[in-house]
Amino acid sequence: MVSEHAETESGPAADSTAQVLVASNRGPVSYTLDEDGTLDAKRGGGGLVSGLSAVDDKLWVCAALGDGDREAVRRGVGEPGVRMLDIDAEVHADAYNGIANSVLWFVHHLLYQTPVEPVFDAEFRRQWASYETYNRAFAEALAEEAGPGAAVLVQDYHLALVPGMLRELRPDLRIGHFSHTPWAPVDYFRLLPDDIAEQLLRGILGADRAAFLTRRWADAFIGCCTEILGGTGRTRIGVHGLGADADFLRRRAHEADVDERMAALREQVGEGRRTIVRVDRTELSKNIVRGLHAYRALLETRPEWRERVVHIAFAYPSRQDLAVYRDYTAAVQTLATEINGEFGTESWTPVVLHVKDDFARSLAAYRLADVALVNPIRDGMNLVAKEVPVVSDHGCALVLSREAGAHEELGEDAIVVNPYDVTGTAEALHEALTMSGDERSGRTKRLAEAATALPPQRWFLDQLEALRQG
Ligand code: F6P
Secondary structure, eight states, rough: OOOHHHHHOSOOOTTOOOOEEESSSSSSSSEEEEEOOOOOEEEESSSHHHHHOSSSSSSEEEESSSHHHHHHHTTOOOOEEEEEEOOOOOHHHHHIIIIIIIIIIHHHHHHTTTEEEEEEOHHHHHHHHHHHHHHHHHHHHHHHEEEEEEEEESSSSSGTTHHHHHHHHOSSSSSEOOOOOOEEEHHTTTTOOHHHHHHHHHHHHHHSSSEEHHHHHHHHHHHHHHHHSSSSOEEEEEOOOOOHHHHHHHHHHSSSSHHHHHHHHHHHHHHHEEEEEEEEEGGGGHHHHHHHHHHHHHHHGGGGGGTTTEEEEEOOOOOSSSSHHHHHHHHHHHHHHOOOHHHTTBEEEEEEEEOSSSHHHHHHHHHHEEEEEEEESSSSOOOHHHHHHHOOSSEEEEEETTTTTHHHHHHSEEEOOOOOOOOHHHHHHHHHHTTTHHHHHHHHHHHHHHSSSSHHHHHHHHHHHHHHHO
């Protein structure tokens, strides 16, 4: 529930007439409350931030996510061009943790253990009502802020009902919806109760244009609409494959803090050893546990790699409010410790695992990687797969899951794996480690070209243009 505007929201006044609006759960800035009562602002990056920087008369509507954000809203602290909605904390938790991350994320990434879950009971219906309330808060804020005929770009599964709700409030607007996740195949999507499945599809079809990261996810959405609703109606479907930001990455990857971290990592790896690098949020869909099993299988079946390779695994905290994510994080740590116990020697640590987020260290790992392991169960795109070839110092072989969106553009020059096939992934790691230098640099060059075909700003502006044209 959105409380009184004057007291609880930051950003422009209610008579604002923004011409381009973005709506997303997580905004471009977040606040933490220090012990002395000061608020620290942390600004994020990414495609939307870079895209929006190229347009005027804009507004970003997002949710207050934590205590720091809520305090910022209460104090009227905010960034120009950002309106943070102070949605009731329990409503937000039900919508974000309960529905978006525990149901919709699971459906689109095929994460359920179906013999025991999902269970759509009264508790689910209660949380669903919160999801509706949260979506309505966004629709109302957007309706209030948008200038006549403005373009509104609604992001992701958190806000699937917003386009339909907003269309009713403001039929004059151009509304787009963008899915950053995969879309579930129809048989899996139909795990959802029929009325909920219908409501979600109709919500997105309230947009003039629904867009996806790959053709595959767009086709899956069309498939669901066709089977459940008989078609996509007047909504146009688009595909925009977000690419890596080469200029930013190449510049940032050569700053002093990255060099420092490279030196530290080299020390941990040890002289003359190969590296297999992975960088992920500790996210169920990223398949980190099977990645570690594959590495263990490599050390078992190809003992010649013992002492000669190190697996650098960065698994950064994510969604720690959910027990299943906390358990998964623990499983990753346990397995890394087991592998080190089983194979490690006094001078060799087979797995170097870091769980504290550090962007400079990630770039350092990208630069020195011999092999990058990107093996998600399913992923909307996976930008790590696109970033490593751009930043790599000496060329890097990419082991890539066929279920990552990035596979559509990078599949030809990657070593492609079935993410469930641990033996196959271990063999792919061996192939990657033994790839000749020439082949590796040739492939890395082509991967980097494909990865940067649609830089973030162009990605955003293309969507905006396509929305305005229709
Ligand atoms: O892939 C969908 C997405 O919402 C991304 O846009 C984002 O990077 C990721 O999930 C993380 O989500 P959260 O906001 O829950 O940390």
